Amino acid sequence: MRTLTTLTTLTTLTATLLLAICLCNCAGARHRVRFDSMKVPVSMSQSVLDQHGEIIPPERQEVLGHFETEVQGYGIMWTLAPLGKIDFSDQLNARVAELGGEAVVRLRCHLERNVPTNSFLWINMLPIWPGIVRVRVDADIVRVVPQIEGRQRQKTQAPAVI
Secondary structure (H helix, E strand, O other), rough: OHHHHHHHHHHHHHHHHHHHHHOOOOOOOOOOEEOOOOOOEEEEOOEEOOOOOEEOOHHHHHHHHHHHHHHHEEOOOOOOEEEEEOHHHHHHHHHHHHHHOOOOOOOOOOEEEOHHHHOOOOOHOOOOOOOOEEEEEEEEEEEEHHHHHHHHHHOOOOOOOO
16 A cells, blocks of 8 residues: 555656646747947937937937847756857947948847747757757947938928828
């Protein structure tokens, strides 16, 4: 009788452990998205600060182009050890220089962890199995319109119809 109780307890514990592994099964990766060597101001909002710390509103910005790229980051030991770093500075600086931009606004980072290789049930239990995260970044590259030119542009625009 005691052997049956021990066997039932062991079976219950094993089933619970397997269920937990199945429900929490995702290798994934953890990274910090960086812009360490940017040469121009970067903002996640629609406004940006000038060299004096003053806000440059969207009305004084001319959008020159768009930036969009995607990279994959890897990590091992169930996201505890990221492999490498994700830094978009060089790519974004090149695009800003290409367009002659002065600032980056509306920067957005999108993370996707549902990568097929993150869902191999038994392999994910190994700490050396690399997890993957896809990082997509997009932003607008702008030029600052001088205040005088900005005022003239507002005067020449047609009045809003109410």
